[in-house]
Amino acid sequence: MPIIKPSREFEGSDVSSDASSLGCYAEYVAALNWGPGERDQSAWNAFLRAGSLGIDGETAAKIVTDYIHTVGGTFSPAKIRSQIRRAYEHVGSKNDAPGFICKAPKTEFSADKLKSMAAKVPGVHPELLQALSPVATDAVSSAQFLEHLYKPGEKVVVFVHYESQGQLLYEVGAPTSPTLPEGGPCGVWFLVNPVDGQFHPNPRQADKQSRRSEESVTSWRYLVLESDVAETNEWLSCLVQLPLKIAAIYTSGGKSIHALVRIDAVSKKQWDHERDAMKHIVVTLGADANAMTAVRLSRLPATRRGEATQHLLYLDPDPDGTPIISKGTTRNPS
Amino acid sequence: MSDQTEALTNFAVKVGIIDPETAEQIKANQKPPVIVPGGVTSISESAEKLYREIAPSEQLFLRDGNVCQLIESDGVRKLELLKPAAACSRFEDFVRFLKPAKTKDGTTLFVPEVISKETAEKYLTAGAKSLLPPIEGLLRCPLITERHGKIHIVSEGYDPTTKLLITETVKITDVPLVEAVETLKRLFQDFHFQTPGDGSRAIASLLTPALKFGGFIKGPIPADAAEADQSQAGKGYRQQMTAAAYNDTCAVVTKPETSGVGGLEEGFGTALIEGRPFIQFDNIRGKFSLQGLESFMTATGTFPARAAYSKIIQVDPSKFTIMISSNGYQTTVDLANRSSIIRIYKRTGYTFKAWAPRGEYRGGIREFIQDAQPFILSCVFAVVREWHQRGKPRTNDNRHDFREWCQILDWITQNIFKAAPLMDGHEAAQERVANPDHTFLRSLALALSKHYKLGVPYRPNELFEVCEEDGVYIPGVPKDKMHEEKDANTALGKLMKRVFGDTQSAEVDVYTITRSKEKVEGNSHHTYPAFFYTFNLTTPPHEPQGEHSSAVSSCKKADEVDKGDPL
Numbered sequence: 001m002p003i004i005k006p007s008r009e010f011e012g013s014d015v016s017s018d019a020s021s022l023g024c025y026a027e028y029v030a031a032l033n034w035g036p037g038e039r040d041q042s043a044w045n046a047f048l049r050a051g052s053l054g055i056d057g058e059t060a061a062k063i064v065t066d067y068i069h070t071v072g073g074t075f076s077p078a079k080i081r082s083q084i085r086r087a088y089e090h091v092g093s094k095n096d097a098p099g100f101i102c103k104a105p106k107t108e109f110s111a112d113k114l115k116s117m118a119a120k121v122p123g124v125h126p127e128l129l130q131a132l133s134p135v136a137t138d139a140v141s142s143a144q145f146l147e148h149l150y151k152p153g154e155k156v157v158v159f160v161h162y163e164s165q166g167q168l169l170y171e172v173g174a175p176t177s178p179t180l181p182e183g184g185p186c187g188v189w190f191l192v193n194p195v196d197g198q199f200h201p202n203p204r205q206a207d208k209q210s211r212r213s214e215e216s217v218t219s220w221r222y223l224v225l226e227s228d229v230a231e232t233n234e235w236l237s238c239l240v241q242l243p244l245k246i247a248a249i250y251t252s253g254g255k256s257i258h259a260l261v262r263i264d265a266v267s268k269k270q271w272d273h274e275r276d277a278m279k280h281i282v283v284t285l286g287a288d289a290n291a292m293t294a295v296r297l298s299r300l301p302a303t304r305r306g307e308a309t310q311h312l313l314y315l316d317p318d319p320d321g322t323p324i325i326s327k328g329t330t331r332n333p334s
Numbered sequence: 335m336s337d338q339t340e341a342l343t344n345f346a347v348k349v350g351i352i353d354p355e356t357a358e359q360i361k362a363n364q365k366p367p368v369i370v371p372g373g374v375t376s377i378s379e380s381a382e383k384l385y386r387e388i389a390p391s392e393q394l395f396l397r398d399g400n401v402c403q404l405i406e407s408d409g410v411r412k413l414e415l416l417k418p419a420a421a422c423s424r425f426e427d428f429v430r431f432l433k434p435a436k437t438k439d440g441t442t443l444f445v446p447e448v449i450s451k452e453t454a455e456k457y458l459t460a461g462a463k464s465l466l467p468p469i470e471g472l473l474r475c476p477l478i479t480e481r482h483g484k485i486h487i488v489s490e491g492y493d494p495t496t497k498l499l500i501t502e503t504v505k506i507t508d509v510p511l512v513e514a515v516e517t518l519k520r521l522f523q524d525f526h527f528q529t530p531g532d533g534s535r536a537i538a539s540l541l542t543p544a545l546k547f548g549g550f551i552k553g554p555i556p557a558d559a560a561e562a563d564q565s566q567a568g569k570g571y572r573q574q575m576t577a578a579a580y581n582d583t584c585a586v587v588t589k590p591e592t593s594g595v596g597g598l599e600e601g602f603g604t605a606l607i608e609g610r611p612f613i614q615f616d617n618i619r620g621k622f623s624l625q626g627l628e629s630f631m632t633a634t635g636t637f638p639a640r641a642a643y644s645k646i647i648q649v650d651p652s653k654f655t656i657m658i659s660s661n662g663y664q665t666t667v668d669l670a671n672r673s674s675i676i677r678i679y680k681r682t683g684y685t686f687k688a689w690a691p692r693g694e695y696r697g698g699i700r701e702f703i704q705d706a707q708p709f710i711l712s713c714v715f716a717v718v719r720e721w722h723q724r725g726k727p728r729t730n731d732n733r734h735d736f737r738e739w740c741q742i743l744d745w746i747t748q749n750i751f752k753a754a755p756l757m758d759g760h761e762a763a764q765e766r767v768a769n770p771d772h773t774f775l776r777s778l779a780l781a782l783s784k785h786y787k788l789g790v791p792y793r794p795n796e797l798f799e800v801c802e803e804d805g806v807y808i809p810g811v812p813k814d815k816m817h818e819e820k821d822a823n824t825a826l827g828k829l830m831k832r833v834f835g836d837t838q839s840a841e842v843d844v845y846t847i848t849r850s851k852e853k854v855e856g857n858s859h860h861t862y863p864a865f866f867y868t869f870n871l872t873t874p875p876h877e878p879q880g881e882h883s884s885a886v887s888s889c890k891k892a893d894e895v896d897k898g899d900p901l
Contacts, residue, residue, distance in 0.1 A: 116350070321337070
């Protein structure tokens with residue numbers, strides 16, 4: 001916990017105590033860690049402090065949300081309200097949580113920018129992408145897909161029911177790994193970052209046991225880009241131009257197309273940093289900001305979603321960041 | 335920010351997805367905030383936050399209480415003290431500075447701030463800088479050391495135990511001892527060492543940095559003093575080979591034409607402050623006396639280094655290797671006692687072997703070492719491992735002031751390399767280099783030898799002619815009269831009297847000089863007694879051995895092709 005020294009202005013005693021409390025509070029808030037992964041805890045600490053200093057909830061909320069905004073983060077107004085209420089109750093202060101908090105303006109999808117960029121490389125369609133894929137996609141099974149993208153011994157949770165703890169744990173390279181489901185009524189998903197396969201208490205959900213939360217993740221390797229707003233060919237035209245380490249591109253069995261981007265972060269914090277820096281750009285082009293989480297489920301290619309197939313369009317197990325279109329050669333020119 | 339994110343951001347600016355300002359904001363937002371001093375924020379609080387963020391990066395360090403950084407200039411990595419003006423932007427590489435500002439409604443917001451030179455100066459003098467890792471030197475290769483009684487290799491990054499920063503990754507492999515020894519011996523096979531002892535000291539010189547930097551030798555190590563009979567013999571080249579084995583180059587200190595000893599001192603101080611581990615005083619002419627260097631060689635704690643326009647920095651002498659090269663090493667008794675003198679002869683007309691590490695000729699031995707550096711260093715480490723495994727033995731040779739160094743390297747050269755005792759012939763060399771008369775007589779003997787005049791009695795005036803022809807300076811002759819025969823002969827006569835005294839022969843290095851008195855006829859046909867001096871070789875020259883049987887599988891030697899003398 002940082003040590004806050006008394007305000008020098010306050011020592012002069014010509015400043016009102018309210019102003020000095022606010023100064024102390026601002027100083028305290030500034031000393032907190034507002035980095036990715038730390039904001040929830042810092043916001044909670046900030047509201048506890050605000051309550052103990054007698055600062056009104058609206059002012060505290062403004063300072064905290066401004067701070068989160070300054071560091072490029074996002075927040076849920078409902079959560080802020082809830083934190084203020086609980087923090088003020090905890091310190092025995094008057095519960096005067098604000099009724100309304102303005103959410104920081106977020107980066108928005110720009111159809112014009114998407115079109116403009118897509119126009120630079122028009123006519124990118126799934127078949128072309130399959131021809132550009134370093135690994136022939138038509139013969140890749142769902143198990144082979146995982147074998148290509150994960151290291152021997154790593155475990156991947158596979159889901160047929162989205163809101164569950166996963167129906168299957170696939171261990172890469174293990175001869176005894178269970179057979180992957182061929183499909184499901186709503187499709188088949190996998191958690192994009194490898195896990196240890198164990199259940200851990202999730203402190204963000206009242207210590208509920210989970211094997212799909214960040215406590216289970218063993219490597220912060222991938223991030224999913226998917227778009228529900230961009231037109232398919234335009235989205236593909238953008239993806240092939242981006243200097244990203246795209247390891248795979250596949251369909252959802254519906255309209256959406258997912259791209260698996262290699263991040264290779266050493267920690268959740270670093271993964272969040274990378275995501276935050278990328279978000280401004282890819283969301284403008286149509287990526288779904290809510291899908292950019294480290295414990296994201298994504299569609300498992302070469303499985304069925306009802307009657308439709310979740311197609312694998314592109315697979316590069318060792319991407320180097322060169323835009324797909326700049327690699328220049330098709331695996332199968334025909 | 336990773337390379338990928340940076341590339342994406344730059345791409346996004348290029349194609350107009352975001353504007354440059356937003357890109358800068360994205361980059362800046364990745365860095366932790368630090369509130370600048372002022373108002374309720376004290377300097378010490380702000381500085382603590384700053385240095386806590388910087389310290390884990392291992393890019394800024396603390397050296398003798400000064401903040402310094404690693405820089406690369408002309409391919410050479412060195413340490414540089416961080417000055418306030420440079421610190422303003424350098425700190426921004428790690429954090430973003432914010433200052434509090436009040437909005438109209440009284441809310442405090444934090445806005446970006448560019449720190450002033452004065453603020454940077456406050457940070458540079460704040461006590462919190464002690465949070466930075468202390469550094470004493472740099473290495474461009476792994477370090478072999480001992481931890482809990484076992485060999486430990488520090489591969490890369492900052493090592494808090496030795497306070498060394500390893501700036502490059504070099505892959506060390508396990509090399510069988512026989513192959514390691516043969517490879518290292520083979521590096522010197524083209525050199526014509528004056529005695530087998532000189533050859534042993536050359537091997538010792540190659541091994542010493544690993545033993546010293548790794549802390550196996552606690553005491554001081556001597557300067558590698560390379561001496562040759564003629565220029566272009568390869569004395570400096572051999573020293574560069576040592577640096578190359580450690581993936582480095584020598585920081586060369588030369589005497590500026592217009593400067594005196596001060597120039598050397600400054601050059602030396604600069605190399606020390608820059609943290610260059612291999613410092614070479616190249617091609618020293620005349621008497622070499624550098625008081626600072628003498629104290630440096632025996633300093634037990636720290637040594638005050640000073641460069642031009644810089645403050646004094648206390649450096650740790652144990653993180654440096656000193657090399658001196660000369661065609662006639664002449665120095666003080668103190669420095670002679672702190673040197674390991676390695677003498678070589680020029681091999682006139684000899685074609686040095688062309689080394690072809692990858693089947694392709696690139697140059698001489700030095701280039702071979704550069705190309706095969708990880709393997710060569712692995713060989714050095716294999717020797718250190720063997721010595722360590724055998725209980726770190728030493729001999730009881732006490733013929734050098736730096737006994738620990740002498741006894742360890744003597745054991746290694748004799749028992750692992752099966753070479754001559756380390757100190758054979760060294761005491762005489764030390765005595766000679768500390769004696770200007772003896773150094774002169776050695777130079778004269780070398781000149782006579784070059785002209786095939788050994789074994790012939792000469793009078794002083796004839797010896798003067800040889801000195802004139804070969805540019806050998808006679809001690810005691812004023813510089814402006816060095817070409818005056820009368821003054822030279824007088825000085826030569828006095829010098830010989832000092833050397834011979836009442837005896838008729840004197841030994842200098844590998845030469846024996848005998849004095850005889852004979853009657854000679856003067857101009858007016860009357861005779862008078864005059865001294866004649868005959869120079870002879872006492873010890874037959876130690877010819878280099880033939881090619882060692884190669885045990886190096888990873889490199890092959892090209893045929894002896896005439897591609898120029900690499901030295």
